[in-house]
Structure formats: C-alpha cells, structure tokens
Amino acid sequence: xxxxxxxxxxxxxxxxxxxxxxxxxxxxxxxxxxxxxxxxxxxxxxxxxxxxxxxxxxxxxxxxxxxxxxxxxxxxxxxxxxxxxxxxxxxxxxxxxxxxxxxxxxxxxxxxxx
Amino acid sequence: xxxxxxxxxxxxxxxxxxxxxxxxxxxxxxxxxxxxxxxxxxxxxxxxxxxxxxxxxxxxxxxxxxxxxxxxxxxxxxxxxxxxxxxxxxxxxxxxxxxxxxxxxxxxxx
Numbered sequence: 043x044x045x046x047x048x049x050x051x052x053x054x055x056x057x058x059x060x061x062x063x064x065x066x067x068x069x070x071x072x073x074x075x076x077x078x079x080x081x082x083x084x085x086x087x088x089x090x091x092x093x094x095x096x097x098x099x100x101x102x103x104x105x106x107x108x109x110x111x112x113x114x115x116x117x118x119x120x121x122x123x124x125x126x127x128x129x130x131x132x133x134x135x136x137x138x139x140x141x142x143x144x145x146x147x148x149x150x151x152x153x154x155x156x
Numbered sequence: 157x158x159x160x161x162x163x164x165x166x167x168x169x170x171x172x173x174x175x176x177x178x179x180x181x182x183x184x185x186x187x188x189x190x191x192x193x194x195x196x197x198x199x200x201x202x203x204x205x206x207x208x209x210x211x212x213x214x215x216x217x218x219x220x221x222x223x224x225x226x227x228x229x230x231x232x233x234x235x236x237x238x239x240x241x242x243x244x245x246x247x248x249x250x251x252x253x254x255x256x257x258x259x260x261x262x263x264x265x266x
Contacts, residue, residue: 075253079197085242085256100252130197140253141246142187142206147199 044068046135048148056156060121063151067114067135074116075140076108079130079150088131091116092139120153128155158183158247162257169264175230177260179243188226189244189254190217199242202228233264 047066055061067074076088087100091110108118114135120127132150136143159182169175179188190202203210203217205226210217214233219226230237240259247255 084258085244087247087252087254087256090253098253132197132199134199134201141185141189141244142204144201144204145189146201147191150197150199152197 046133046146046148048131048133048151050151051149052152052154054154054156055123057123057125059123060119061123061153062117062119063131063133063153065116065118065133065135065148067116067133068146071135071137071146072114073136073139073143074110074114075134075136075145076116076118077132077134078102079132080126080128085132088118090140097139123155125155127153129153157252158185158245158255160243160245160255160257162241162243162260164260165258167260167262169233169262171234171264171266173233173264175233175237175262175264177228177241177243177262179226179228179245179257181224181226181245181255183245183248184221184224185245185248187246188219190226190228191242191244193240193242193259195239202241230262233262235264235266238262238264 073092075090089099090097110116130150134145134147187206216229242259243257
C-alpha cells in the first residue's frame, strides 16, 4: 500500500511569490492534515480536511489556505511569501478525523524563501 | 489551549541503556500521540493511546490520565533509535486540532 506522497520535496521561492504544495493520502484515508515545522516553533497544526471540508485551522494568517479534492488529495497554498514561511511542511492522512486516529505522515516539502 | 511539555530536551545514552522520555499536558484529553522524527524530516507515528500501556517491540508508551502525564520508554537502546521524539495532544477549545511538544532529541552512542 503506497504511503503518503508529498510533492515537491524541495522548493525555493522569493518573497512575495506564492506556492502550492500537494499531498496524496493513503488510499481510503479521508482525513488530511497539514503541519508547519520550524526550528523556533517546532511542529504546528495548520489545518485539517475531511471529506473536502476544512474542519479546523490553526493560528495562521489568511495567506495560508488549502483544499481537498473528491479523491482526498489535498493542496495547500501560501500567498505573498515571507521569509518566516521557510519551513518543512508536512501532511498526514488518517482514516477518520483527528485527533483520535493514528496518522501517517509524508516526507514533507522543504520550502526555502530567499 | 492545551499546553504540552516534554522532558528532557536532549538525551544522550550508551547503547543498551533504558530510555525514558516524559510528556505532560494541561487539559484532559481523549488520546495522546507519540511520534518519531529521523534526520531528514520523515515522521513516523509510534503510538496513539488513551489509557494504560502500549508496547511495540522495544518501545513502550504509558499514560496516566489523572496525572495528565505520559512516558515513552525504549528498552535496550540502539544507535538506530537516535531521533527526535515528539508527543502531541488534542487541543480543547482552541483552533488547533493537535498541540505538539517541542521534542526530545535522543542520541544513542555505540
């Protein structure tokens, strides 16, 4: 069974640009969650999608958005990039919605802002 | 918001030692997660537990709901156990679904 796939693995952007990251969950998993990891803040919850609906969003500005498609694949978008957006972005999928389900993580997208 | 604290922040051990990592949280929860992150970033979910104890190979996780405390133990530690271990708890009344500890960086020397 294929794991969670995130693309791209690495990305370099400049301030002011926008970026879209993709996540393909494990087949049959309906919940996809996104996380940001930085050295200073550690892991932080971004948002969770379940059956194409955003269930929760963490304390991030409106520049961070996402969506989930009918096949459960998810994308997150960050507009007007800032230097502080440099981070490892992880997605995880689970059969049911958080927080009472084990999660399966992708390898992450490492985003660097110049 | 649930506050999640982990200790120690860093831990160095010799191969074969028994390891304990602690996690405490401030608000009662339904389940707690233990995660392992290797250099390079990949995260593996080790345990999700809501009561008692779970064991997988040399790893044991325990939780005390009344004391709002969980521990992760590694028996007969090995250099391949070197990683960052992170606990995560559900957030009650906040926008974040999960709140994470800062992680414990474990280094096991041969």
